[in-house]
Amino acid sequence: MAFFGVGASADSTSPSRAAAPLPPHPSSPIPVQGRPLGGGVRVPFGETGCSVFPLILGGAEFGWNVDLDSSHDILDTYTDLGGNVVHTADSYSAGRSEHIVGQWMHSRGVRDDIVLMVRIGGHPDNPGLGPVNLVRAVEAALTRLRTDRIDVLTLDATTDSATALEDTLATAEWLVESGKVRALGAAGYTAAQLVEARILASAGFPRITVLDVPFNVLRRHDFDADLRLVAGAQSMAVTPSHALEHGFLSGRHRTRQRTMLSARGAQLAANINRRGSRTLRALDAVGTELGVPDAAVAVAWLLAQRLVTAPIVNAYAPTQVEELVQGVGVRLGRSHLADIARASE
Known part of the structure; x- marks a missing residue:
């Protein structure tokens, strides 16, 4: 398409008379070149073959407390800051x-730019991990995700304690071979089950390479010594869920009067005690020293833990994503870690 300057005639047919494009106006936006802020920050995602930003955006609030447009704004902000991993589940808002x-x-x-993690097993139409329901x-x-593949399929054992692990992995093998799934993750599995899964993998079944476990500065019992030992021995990528303990570690909820009369409010209230208050004061002190919010300190604490690859975080607004991403760039010193550990004991 030819562009015409002031005074040029649109009836001009001679190529030699075509005017050159006008230079950009001085007030025009300056185009941003290169990768986004954290686009160069990538770590190996266990044995999945993917390289990921060390903070995973969860979609637990999408369609529940956050509407479609706001959810898209949150996703845009996350990717603009360099994020490339999105976690959702068939049980999230049905x-x-x-x-x-x-x-x-x-x-x-952006499908090819995103590492898509999906947890399966909790949808009421196809519950559990039995062969038929899993497929x-x-x-x-x-279909809901409008894609032909899932990069990491997380098998949620908390939804099904009856199906034999061998049957689940046999079905997962077909899903991998058909190209519908790239790698497997696990949630709710015990250390013994993960050992069994690795034994089955030696017989040709697909390996579980990602471990989703509830873990944060206040909640350490779910990631116990046995589970840590197995995850480390099997070189699993650990992705802690509940990274902010239902939002409590963001520091925004410090009194019972501010909590809601809901399931989320009850979860927050469970931590509004002396231990929770001490922990928030420790996060406050570190955050003030480093110039970052409490949520970023909580993320940095997780990233400082051995075996942790990338925490899973949920957000209600783009500003929360901006706070959380700061945690990727924070390096806590030994004194910081010791202070937080003492406060949270």
Whole structure:
């Protein structure tokens, strides 16, 4: 298309008379070149073959406390800051979270740039990890997500204690071989089950390479010594969920009067005690010294723990994403870690 300057005639047919494009106006925005802020920050994602930003954006609030447009704003902010891993589940808002993530990836054209993690097993239409329900659940998730593959399929054992692990992995093998799943993760599995899974992997079943476990500065019992030992021995990528303990470690909820009369309010209230207050004061002190919010300190504490690859965080607004991402750039010293450990004992 030819562009014409002031005074040029649109009837001009001679190529020699075509005016050169006008230079940009001095007030025009300056184009940003190169990768986003954290685009160069990547770490190996266990044995999945992926390289990831060391902070995973969770979609637990999408379609529940956060509507579609706000969810897309949160996802845009995360990727603008360099993030490339999105975690959702078929149980989040009965699949609405997957719909929202799928619409976002499709509208932005970013599917190939995103490492997509999906937890399966909790949708009421296809509950558990039995062969038939597992295949149906994955197919339904792919439809909602508007994609042909899941990069990391997390098997949620908390939803099914009856199905034999061998049957679940045999079905997962078909999903991997068919190209619908790239790698496997686990949630709710015991150390003994993970050992069994590795034994089955030696017989040809797909390996579990990612471990999703509830873990934060206040909640350490779920990631016990046996689970740590197995995860380390199997070179698993550990992705702590509940990184902010239902939002408490953000420091925004310090009194019972401010908590809501809801399930989330009850979760927050459980930590509004002397131990919780001491921990928040320790995060306050470190955050003040380093110039970052409490949420960033909580993320940095997790990243300082051996075996942790990338915490899973949820956000209600883009500003919260900006706070959380700061934790990736924070390096806590030994004195910081010791102070936080003493406060949270």
